Amino acid sequence: MGLADRLAAVVGAAHVLTDPDVTGSYTTDWTGRFSGPASLVVRPSSSAEVAQVLQICAAARTPVVVQGGNTGLVGGSVPPPASSGGPIPVVLSTTRLDAVGPVDQAASQLTAGAGATLAAVQAAARRAGLVFPVDLAARHSATVGGMVATNAGGLHVLRYGAMRQQVVGTELVLADGRVLTRLSGLVKDNTGYDLSQLVVGSEGTLAVVTAVRLRLVPHQPQRAVALLGLGSTAEAVALTAELRRRADGLSAAEIFYHDGLELVCGHLGTEPPLAAPRPVYLLVEITGRQDVVGELAAVLGEVDIEDAATAVADDEAGATRLWAYRERHTEAVASLGVPHKLDVTLPLGALAAFETAVRQVVADAAPGATLVLFGHVGDGNLHVNVVGPPADDDTVDGAVLALVAGHGGSISAEHGIGRAKVPWLHLSRSPAELAVMGAVKAALDPGGILNPGVLFAGSGDDLRRNGDADD
Numbered sequence: 001m002g003l004a005d006r007l008a009a010v011v012g013a014a015h016v017l018t019d020p021d022v023t024g025s026y027t028t029d030w031t032g033r034f035s036g037p038a039s040l041v042v043r044p045s046s047s048a049e050v051a052q053v054l055q056i057c058a059a060a061r062t063p064v065v066v067q068g069g070n071t072g073l074v075g076g077s078v079p080p081p082a083s084s085g086g087p088i089p090v091v092l093s094t095t096r097l098d099a100v101g102p103v104d105q106a107a108s109q110l111t112a113g114a115g116a117t118l119a120a121v122q123a124a125a126r127r128a129g130l131v132f133p134v135d136l137a138a139r140h141s142a143t144v145g146g147m148v149a150t151n152a153g154g155l156h157v158l159r160y161g162a163m164r165q166q167v168v169g170t171e172l173v174l175a176d177g178r179v180l181t182r183l184s185g186l187v188k189d190n191t192g193y194d195l196s197q198l199v200v201g202s203e204g205t206l207a208v209v210t211a212v213r214l215r216l217v218p219h220q221p222q223r224a225v226a227l228l229g230l231g232s233t234a235e236a237v238a239l240t241a242e243l244r245r246r247a248d249g250l251s252a253a254e255i256f257y258h259d260g261l262e263l264v265c266g267h268l269g270t271e272p273p274l275a276a277p278r279p280v281y282l283l284v285e286i287t288g289r290q291d292v293v294g295e296l297a298a299v300l301g302e303v304d305i306e307d308a309a310t311a312v313a314d315d316e317a318g319a320t321r322l323w324a325y326r327e328r329h330t331e332a333v334a335s336l337g338v339p340h341k342l343d344v345t346l347p348l349g350a351l352a353a354f355e356t357a358v359r360q361v362v363a364d365a366a367p368g369a370t371l372v373l374f375g376h377v378g379d380g381n382l383h384v385n386v387v388g389p390p391a392d393d394d395t396v397d398g399a400v401l402a403l404v405a406g407h408g409g410s411i412s413a414e415h416g417i418g419r420a421k422v423p424w425l426h427l428s429r430s431p432a433e434l435a436v437m438g439a440v441k442a443a444l445d446p447g448g449i450l451n452p453g454v455l456f457a458g459s460g461d462d463l464r465r466n467g468d469a470d471d
């Protein structure tokens with residue numbers, strides 16, 4: 001029996017996809033920059049089926065690329081290009097693992113299958129009067145399993161933390177088919193290594209996440225949003241620090257620039273939010289139980305901003321309208337072509353200097369390219385988007401990431417390393433750290449079948465040995 005038949009015997013023939021017209025959407029990433037062949041796509045519906053799928057693939061020495069909603073931006077959930085020369089993988093799609101359990105009111109937690117979308121989890125929490133506090137623009141497609149695997153961040157990290165801070169436990173399937181279940185929701189559980197947390201951010205290289213136990217937070221019924229036009233990145237950083245000190249309910253501080261706003265307005269066919277353009281825009285959101293509009297007005301009154309440079313929303317429609325100027329950057333950039341996406345984080349004290357320097361670095365490395373900057377200024381996280389250089393020319397990627405390292409930042413804030421940033425991981429991780437990562441990989445996935453080529457090239461053992469040689 002061939003691989004497809006053996007897998008069909010586990011998941012049903014309808015859930016082993018081999019027609020290239022159907023598998024195409026699983027083998028190219030959202031940006032269009034990363035793509036590679038898969039021999040088939042398999043869609044298990046339970047952790048027991050995932051376990052059997054992995055055992056069959058391990059026995060056949062067939063690599064497995066794990067995929068949730070395929071909204072990643074670094075090529076981590078699609079196969080490597082044919083030119084990589086490795087064995088053709090199968091794609092394991094988690095989208096049928098989409099059950100969302102009842103909310104545990106006593107614990108303010110819920111358990112969701114890895115393939116449940118973020119929007120489905122958010123809706124379940126809201127129906128129970130609570131909130132799942134991670135939010136991002138791809139909410140209707142991104143799955144919580146993928147978000148755990150990449151430690152997704154999003155719009156409210158400064159208030160609630162990233163995905164890591166929400167994970168109370170997981171169910172994992174190891175490469176050899178063993179299932180590790182830790183879904184009881186104990187917030188105190190000091191019984192050795194926290195394997196659930198180890199897998200957060202591991203990008204499908206250590207285990208397949210099949211279910212997640214998540215914490216929920218109280219609903220804040222009031223929300224006020226303001227868009228402030230400023231003169232510089234330094235002003236945006238300083239104002240965010242001020243707001244952090246004064247506004248208890250600060251739940252977002254987002255930055256974008258005039259050229260990005262023009263691009264979004266052109267793309268959406270909307271008018272800009274302020275009568276007069278400003279070089280830098282800071283979007284801030286405050287949520288709470290009572291009069292947050294008053295709180296926001298009071299805080300803004302105490303800091304020095306002209307009224308003409310402020311748009312305030314005190315109702316849901318207005319808030320959604322202001323958020324669109326920020327959230328729709330990603331699709332507006334994609335309308336220009338295939339972007340090079342460099343999601344980086346800087347110490348807040350270095351962010352303004354980096355913003356100035358990166359413009360020059362991109363102009364030098366990719367003359368004529370379009371650079372669009374935006375991001376989560378409260379977290380020091382900028383999304384450096386460059387459109388122009390061919391998808392496989394990574395000159396600008398290397399130049400920007402070296403600049404990040406030079407400013408004391410990290411080459412990945414919230415999107416992960418994927419396939420896009422493998423050559424530069426050493427800029428953010430020491431040889432000793434890489435060796436430990438290699439040893440962990442080799443321990444959990446000794447056959448190297450899970451997402452090979454994501455996070456690092458070669459096997460965990462190679463990395464471990466290189467680290468030993470360096471020591």
Ligand code: 2HG
Binds near residue numbers: 330341342343375
């Ligand atoms: C966002 O913050 C996402 O909107 C996507 O992380 C960023 O498109 C990007 O570069």
Ligand code: ZN
Binds near residue numbers: 375376383414
């Ligand atoms: Zn982001």
